[in-house]
Amino acid sequence: MTRLELAPTGIYSFEETSRRLTQFEKSAYQERDGRLVRTLCIGAKPIAVELWWTGNALAVEIGEDLSPIEMEELTKILRRMFSLDVDLTPFYHRIDGDPDLGQLVRERRGLHVVLDASPYECLIKTIVSQQLNLSFAGTLIRRLIEISGERLSHRGEELLVFPTPAQIAKLSYEDLQQLQFNRRKAEYVIDLSRNVVDGSLDLGKLESLSDDEIVKKMLPLRGVGRWTIECLLLFGMGRPDLFPAADIGLRNALRKVYGTVEQPSEEEVRRLGEAWSPWRSYAVFYLWDYLSTTKKSS
DNA sequence: GGCCAGGCTAGCA
DNA sequence: TGCTAGCATGGC
Structure with a gap:
């Protein structure tokens, strides 16, 4: 078992911040015994993390031992995701x-702001959410994760891991239509994932670009308009x-x-x-x- | 029952 | 270059 405490920079309300997660991010975060539980990937390895607030820091518990390098990676991921260094x-x-x-x-x-675990996850969720009320969008996202994501056992419960590009790339358009995606949306989600898999779209390279450069680079992609890129920049990056x-x-x-x-x-x-x-x-x-x-x- | 959802594309003028 | 129907369904 591994435990960490991550202190924020400046004023931070975990109560306010986690309120939105349990309301709008139900497919990623679950509440168990006063803690938030979610899955994360360290490199390619999925783990379950439990999160809660100690009064002045974000406490993190993982049910397994991590190497020092993995610990460092997890710290970096969580500080970024929970905007702990945003004063x-x-x-x-x-x-x-x-x-x-x-x-x-x-x-x-x-x-x-709590960021998505990766720009890819953010993009997929944003595309699915286009033009839909948030409640139905959440349903579609959950269904997508259920048919393509990996399962992780945690305290006798099954947790879902957000699918990798390869896992979504394997789906057919009809698979998603059966989940009540419209045809076009099914194409956007799967085609974008296939672009990531075949290397024609490298989301890792976005980090070094300016906002405007990212808009220019992403806009030609089918299913990706200005609003989608703005959401990617905000909630993915x-x-x-x-x-x-x-x-x-x-x-x-x-x-x-x-x-x-x-x-x-x-x-x-x-x-x-x-x-x-x-x-x-x-x-x-x-x-x-x-x-x-x-x-x-x- | 009808209109709007934390949009976007394709087709048309 | 600009405009708009159509999308697939839930929520109000």
Whole structure:
């Protein structure tokens, strides 16, 4: 057995941060005895990790012994995924005086973005989610993992591991259509995975590129539009200054914040966003959270 | 029952 | 180059 404690940099609320995981990431995170349980891959080796908060650090427990190199890798993965090194102090200073966003940001103090385990996982989940309500999107993602992902036994329970590109590449379009994917979406997900497998798409190379370079590189891929790339940059790579101005959820959130009847246009949203640079990703993230935690009205 | 979902592509003008 | 129907189904 291995145990770690990872302290955050700056203000961090695990309560706020994990709330979203149990609400929107049910296919990846499960709650067991006050801990979050999920699978992760260290290199190619899948392991089950249990996570909880000690009061000032993220505690991690793994049911097996890891080598020092694996420990180092796991630490790196978790610090990145849970944004433990993202100090939000400058963001809070920037937003505190904002008459419209100030309050909703204060109410979520310490809420951090939790990244997907890899850019590939993020891309697949984002493509599946396009144009669907989040609840149904979650159902489709779970079904995809169930038919193609590996199983891992943990405390007498079976946990699912997010499939590798090779595992999804092996599926047929009809396999996914049977899960209620539409034909095109089935093609996007499988074709993209096949591109990763045959080496024509190297997602590992994205890390060294700028946001704009990544947009240029990814846009020609079928099924990948601007919104999808913005989500990849935000939730797959943790880039801090993304603003998906066309996003319907963001526009709904802003309509609610400003109490307007009509949704703001993409252009208006973009202009509003400029005030929150270079922290636009967190402004969007808090607005999305605001939208999903307040009742729908008008 | 109808319209909208944290979009995107292909086909048409 | 710009516009829009169609997608597959759940949720409200």
